[in-house]
Amino acid sequence: MTDATHGSAADKSVTTDPSGPMLAADGTPLKTSLNRALRKQKRRALFLIAPLLVFILVTFIYPIGEMLFRSVENQIVGDTLPRTVRVLADWDTEASDIPGPAVFSALAKDMMVATEEKNHTRLGSRLNYEASGLSSLFRKTGRGVDDVGEGYTEQFVALDPAWEDPQTFIDIFAGPRWLDANAVYDGTGPRPTFRLAAGIGEVLPQTASIYRDFARVVQTEDDDNPAEEEPWNAVYLALYEDLQAGAVIPADMAHADMLNAAQVAAASFTTTDVLADFVSFDKDWADRDVWRIIQTYSAPYTTGYFLNSADLQLTPDGVAWRPENERVYVTLFIRTLIMSTAITVSCILLGYPIGWLLANLPSRQANLLMILVLLPFWTSLLVRTSAWKVLLQDQGVINDLLVWIGVVADDNRLALINNATGTIISMTHILLPFMILPLYSVMKTIPPSYLRAAKSLGATNWTAFWRVYFPQSVPGIGAGSILVFILAIGYYITPEIVGGTKGVFISNRIAYHISTSLNWGLAAALGAILLVIVLGFYWAYDRIVGIDNVKLGG
């Protein structure tokens, strides 16, 4: 079918073979030849725009994508507390008790590593977004966690002083590759990555895992040699647990005799209550809600930030509204949309007559007017906004003038600033050129003779304008509106200065979370929602008005 239609158009220039596919002059099928030519053309075009494309990808799309990705990213919990998260997965959040000793033992090891790597306070800040008090919980715990398990250390050492010797642990846990590399390490560059001895992970799984972390931290954080550092108390804690769990020590293992002796003795060791240790750091560890939050937010990806952006929260029982006195984002989104619409409408009302004047005045006056439109456009945004502050305030120029004429009483001056009115007035002024310029360029192309023709056919001034002129200027209104609306919806600095509390936008909250609260996940979620809203409006606009009707000029 396609071939036939092509054929009729290409008949004259191409040799045809009625029985087969159409062929080009060189005998290849026309379709292939055409495709090849097009492909070549496309490749050349792509090659020409490649620098711009790469530039946009690297400096625009990639950073934005990465920032938006933070709105769901939540690896910090699993990365900082890997053992705890694994054990905690079995804990029933509906249970009336806090998790058992296995979780606390895992937490002791995770917190030891996290504290040494200084990650624990970062995790505390992250979880503090969900519940107050978790930040200090982790900070307090970090200060004491290195003592957890000290009782076992002392008992191992009392049993055999060789347990105090770092070399003992190196003999048991270090693999030959690391031993060789470490022996020749000359103090420059990074230390060789620690590797465990083969098979040790099966014999003493907990101890091997924490010892590997110990060796890594000693090397990277302190730049020391693990062969010269006494292991953490957490290592002895793990060793005690492994031995008690019935580890089978192979006879050919290093220090097998020591381990066997320790295993026998461990059965009668005085035990340490790890849970009690943690509760002594902060009683919140005995609080079930703390554990529910850790478990709820232990997944590597979370919808928590997006829910927060909609005044919802993720609880172990599912999604729920936030407390009424914390709901702020839905209000702000709605306000942002309503006020942006108001600004767009005022821009149309003010910009339309100016656009008409620009397009219809003799060029001398039109040029002067154009400069007046552009002059504020070239002035710094901050200067213009600050000027509005001087004009609008209670003791400002506008109020003084109104009091002087007697329109308002001196003790009842108009509140024009630090509220929505202030934001709408100053933003309308600031965004007005973005409305006037597209309007002007469209109106410039409407021949004045149309209006004259309408009138000569008996139309009134109004009918001529409304039925003939206005429909032709709609593409200009469309282009201006979409520009002004999209700019307004993401505006930040003007609402911040003149908006007070009732005239600020969602972008002010995004800025707050980026620069002050450091809750980048929430900022990213709010930003993503804003982006989707803008794209939604763009799509709706395209469906209703048609994006082809938008004209910025010509």
Added chain:
Amino acid sequence: MTLKTTLAATTALTLAATGVFAESHAAMSNDMTIVSWGGAYQNSQLKAYVEPYVALHPEVNVVWDESSAEAVAKLRAMNEANNITWDLVDVEAADGIRLCDEGLAMEIDVDEALAAGDDGSTATDDFGDSLVSDCFIPQIVFSTTVGYRTDMVGDTPPTDICAVFDTETYPGKRALNKRPLANMEWALLCDGVAKDDIYDVLATDEGQTQAFAKLDSIKADTVWWTAGAETPQLLADGEVVMGSTYNGRLFSAIAEQDQPIGMLWDAEMLDFDGWVVPDGLSEERLARVMDFLKFATDTQRLADQAKYIAYGPARASSAPLVSTHAELGIEMAEHMPTDPANATNVFVTNYGFWSDYRDDLDSKFQAWLAQ
């Protein structure tokens, strides 16, 4: 051809020069980027310790970056990009704690890194309570307090903080910080909560509700500020009858600009401002920063800073050395938030409380503002 040769020659020369240069000064970098707040405060730092330091070490080139307001966010971004371009950053204590928590600032052993006090005390004792974090080296003590228009309060100028909530005696607008900090404490204090109980009460839902209820009584009369310079401006314009801001701002509005403004010291909120060193500096840069830090935070230098701005030195040993204003010649000691006459009723910002409750109270505060 000639161009190529010239280029090659220049490159070779530059490389050689850099090589020699780097070798002879391998111990310390000669460039140092200091981040501060700009304005009068940065000027006081320039005059009190940066210029004297450069006079001693003429090879050092100091670059200023006025980004302290966004320091936390920018340092985090630098850390993620693994490209730390700042050497020394001036931040408020709360931000210092935050940066330390995030692992973005370096922990510093003050006794090892800083000079002992002139009176022989160790650095730890000399700085005392101002050492609020392991990463934070305090320079100054400032306070958030209230200023008022002397010509708008009638014959009875306010003497205590609760005047802020007394709209009958002092009608007119107030300017308050657009953050919960200080406002919540003052609200509870003026609602009858004992000063020692305030943070315990504020940690409970009922206490927060109580504070918001008190703030509700002046909500309609309040202009909320985000920058410390706004309140003096609003007072000067007669837009507000009273407002909270930093004491140094009020000092310059009163003493330097001669505005009809008076100030309260009652229930001032003491806070600290100081240095943090970003984590991950190269050895040469770190050596230079630590050398500067030792000089810039010694007893005399901190006392000198008070000549240029009305903030108290963080070291106890500097207090007796505080002299007169560099231009006005007035005694500065009596304008310090730590002066015994002023510090009769002070709050020391409870950083532990605020780092835990900041997010929570902030979202409640913003929701309250939006209602």
